[in-house]
Amino acid sequence: MAGYIFSVAKSLLSTVKEENIKKGYFTPFTPEVTEEEMLPEKSRKRKSINKVLAATFADFITMKTGDNVYFLSDRKIYGVGTLKNVGDDCKYDNYLDASKLLPNCNQKGIAYLTTKDSRARWVFFFEPGKHFMSKGVDMDDVLRYKPSAFKMLRAFEGLSFIKIDDEENRALKEYLYIVNESEICDGSDCLEFDNTLHFNLEQRQLSEYKMNINKVLENEENKKYVISEMFIEAALLQYLQVKKQSVFGEWDYLTHQLIASPLKPLQFIDKMDVYGYRFSECYPDKPQLVSKYILVELKKGKINKAALEQTMQYVDWICKEYAAGDYSRIEAYVVGDSSVRNVEDLKEKYCQRDYIIETHPVKTNSWNNLRLVKYLINTQVDFKEMKSSNDSM
Structure with a gap:
């Protein structure tokens, strides 16, 4: 717990x-x-x-x-x-x-x-x-x-x-x-x-x-003072708690603003917007075994190269600190209201990792489990996966 x-x-x-x-x-x-x-x-x-x-x-x-x-x-x-x-x-x-x-x-x-x-x-x-x-x-x-x-x-x-x-x-x-x-x-x-x-x-x-x-x-006058990246982050966490069958899947533990850098003066510490994990359904003992990790990087505006690079820094951090070097245990998402036109090319260039899965003999694998998600604000905040460049418009 x-x-x-x-x-x-x-x-x-x-x-x-x-x-x-x-x-x-x-x-x-x-x-x-x-x-x-x-x-x-x-x-x-x-x-x-x-x-x-x-x-x-x-x-x-x-x-x-x-x-x-x-x-x-x-x-x-x-x-x-x-x-x-x-x-x-x-x-x-x-x-x-x-x-x-x-x-x-x-x-x-x-x-x-x-x-x-x-x-x-x-x-x-x-x-x-x-x-x-x-x-x-x-x-x-x-x-x-x-x-x-x-x-x-x-x-x-x-x-x-x-x-x-x-x-x-x-x-x-x-x-x-x-x-x-x-x-x-x-x-x-x-x-x-x-x-x-x-x-x-x-x-x-x-x-x-x-x-x-x-x-x-519901309140138009107050809304303009409230809508921020942190507001969308809160709405995302509520969405993840309520909508189990969503684009993000279901997770047993969720938090936000988790430290994602070595200890240093607090004003310089990096923090992940949303982090969580899922327990294995087949592991029989206690404490429960974490099988997957989720990372969500959120931008109020467009998803661009800087957002993808920042997300990958956090992916590397989770892999090293939590996943014992196994990238396959990580699901990553970047959320924004749209994306730059060449975002798929940027994903292919910056959002892949090669890693060793077995050592004797050496076997390698490639990770590219990063997905783009668009948030929509109407009478509620909703989220949908960007399947193509047209989805970000």
Whole structure:
């Protein structure tokens, strides 16, 4: 399972324990679009805020029941909780139409599910473990436990939360259990979970609160401030979650903005737009075996040579870091609203790789599994494969 680590100020940790952890919900605050940001001269700041909102939506939309929850405060990580469906899902708009990404000052008569604040746009529900806050573990100690497993945790800076994959989540969970073993075994210091909120919400009709980034497209005035590459990225992740039989296929794990370069100052780190993997259907043991990886590079405009070259850099990174040199385990996509005329020639020239599949005797193979996809924005964001140059028009 994947994991989510949420940052909490030290001064708020006891409140989070007594309110959020015991009752099994959390609503991280998002930036506000205030009346001041509505002024024409503030349009750049408003657009920047909306990119952050779209990025937060993208993180939330990939949450699945069974994923784990942790909290980071004053260098220490506490856990473990498990995401749980309340009704049909484990995450919702915290108030009606929060997914429209309307300015906070335009929200009137809000019907909240939990936290009564327009900055709390989305909420997720979880069941805390009985020893959720027994002992936190220091970040340095965690990173020393299984250094090769931790990738995103090493770059947790300037963010309210991060998502970690199955391997990183498993290593973090293992270390928390090791540190808390004595308390868990003797049953001391148990946390009593109050499921009243979950029960009450399950009696309500929650369909209107389901997250849907396409709601942004209903408001013409606000839409021009929201449509961005990050918005399309969020729409793509929602599409991948909902449409299993799509041009991209079905994937067990999806995330975005995954680090794809050696560790260096964070402002210079490269990040993949969308990354994920699929588990083998025939491997019998646990942990599950990853059989395929997906990479999606997204451009708001045309797919060109630079976009293809950037994508191939990420393909090489995945092959080296995750796929043990086996390019056949990678599916790559480049998404744009169109492409340059000679894109097929560029694909043939730049988007192939020869690699060794067996060593004694040496056998080689060629990889050219990169496909072009066009996004379309109407009443919703949709995606279709570009079969020919005419498809990009």
